[in-house]
Amino acid sequence: MATPTYDLLESVTLETAASSVTFSSIDGSYGDLVIVADWGFDGEGDLDIRLNSDTSNHSFVTMANTTSGRASATGENGNYIPASYHASADSGTYPSAIINFLDYSATDKNKSVLVRSGNLASGIEAMSGTYASTSAVTTIMLFSSPNMIIGSTFNLYGIAKESA
Amino acid sequence: MAMTLLETIEVGSGGATALEFTDIPQEGLHLCILLSARSSMAQDDNGLGVEINGSSANSNAARLLGYNTTVTGNVGGVANGISQIAADNSNAGLFSSTVMVFSSYASNRQKRYSSESAIPTSTIATYRPLTYIYNGVWNQTAAITALKFTSGDGFMEHTTASIYIIS
Numbered sequence: 001m002a003t004p005t006y007d008l009l010e011s012v013t014l015e016t017a018a019s020s021v022t023f024s025s026i027d028g029s030y031g032d033l034v035i036v037a038d039w040g041f042d043g044e045g046d047l048d049i050r051l052n053s054d055t056s057n058h059s060f061v062t063m064a065n066t067t068s069g070r071a072s073a074t075g076e077n078g079n080y081i082p083a084s085y086h087a088s089a090d091s092g093t094y095p096s097a098i099i100n101f102l103d104y105s106a107t108d109k110n111k112s113v114l115v116r117s118g119n120l121a122s123g124i125e126a127m128s129g130t131y132a133s134t135s136a137v138t139t140i141m142l143f144s145s146p147n148m149i150i151g152s153t154f155n156l157y158g159i160a161k162e163s164a
Numbered sequence: 165m166a167m168t169l170l171e172t173i174e175v176g177s178g179g180a181t182a183l184e185f186t187d188i189p190q191e192g193l194h195l196c197i198l199l200s201a202r203s204s205m206a207q208d209d210n211g212l213g214v215e216i217n218g219s220s221a222n223s224n225a226a227r228l229l230g231y232n233t234t235v236t237g238n239v240g241g242v243a244n245g246i247s248q249i250a251a252d253n254s255n256a257g258l259f260s261s262t263v264m265v266f267s268s269y270a271s272n273r274q275k276r277y278s279s280e281s282a283i284p285t286s287t288i289a290t291y292r293p294l295t296y297i298y299n300g301v302w303n304q305t306a307a308i309t310a311l312k313f314t315s316g317d318g319f320m321e322h323t324t325a326s327i328y329i330i331s
Binding site: 005006031032057059060061062063064070071072073074075076077100101102103106108109110112113114116126127128129130132134159160161162 | 166167168169172198199200202228229230231232233234235255257258259260261262263280281282283284291292293294295297322324326328
């Protein structure tokens with residue numbers, strides 16, 4: 001039986017500049033999560049992802065095509081997975097990102113994360129990350145330096161994996 | 165846009181040789197497959213192949229790989245390869261995440277597909293993933309009614325694959 005899915009779980013639009021947005025107490029009944037983010041900065045900056053408020057266990061690989069050329073970078077066992085890295089946003093530009101968290105509530109596997117992001121001013125990039133934990137993901141924090149500007153939006157969707 | 169779940173495959177104890185979706189309804193615009201997988205093959209990571217309508221022929225792709233601090237890739241020569249997935253030499257519990265889209269799957273045109281994967285490994289570097297992007301073509305005009313995903317030595321327990329219609 002086909003089952004409609006892709007439910008909006010939470011939507012955040014910044015009414016004041018802020019350095020982070022947190023989705024907490026995430027419903028664990030979905031199969032996968034997607035975040036669609038559209039934000040701006042008070043200057044040049046990056047946006048990062050931290051799961052379950054854990055300050056370690058995050059690793060990543062990035063690849064990008066930017067106005068400075070192609071680039072890649074890695075990080076291991078740190079406190080974030082980038083949602084934007086090389087394609088840093090300048091003041092006045094609005095980057096966007098789509099972030100996938102598959103099997104986020106599974107307790108028998110580590111979590112991997114897929115990110116596509118970019119903006120017209122500085123480039124595009126694809127990244128993947130690992131959260132080396134078998135704990136269910138219940139909290140996702142998106143954080144930046146400098147602050148994200150008023151009007152930045154973040155939507156969290158749950159994708160059903162089981163038929164209703 | 166609506167995204168409708170058709171089926172989820174959860175691989176149980178003993179693993180599975182393939183992941184197969186058949187009798188795919190034709191009323192959608194595109195197909196999306198979300199795959200959390202681990203190959204049974206004893207290596208760091210392993211190829212993921214696709215058989216469309218029961219055939220591994222007539223497919224090819226270009227791919228882009230982010231690996232350590234290198235971005236590389238190739239155009240063609242990958243036959244029916246559609247991605248890479250985590251495999252059995254990596255630490256227990258490491259599964260890759262793959263998002264695949266088959267666009268205009270019910271049309272009478274040649275079919276295009278794409279995939280993006282995060283492939284964590286523990287032998288290249290602890291938990292640091294590979295990033296793969298594939299963009300492929302199946303040069304047949306028949307509507308896609310069946311998709312079968314294969315990997316050398318099959319898939320391990322806890323692998324999950326869900327197929328959705330986008331309309």
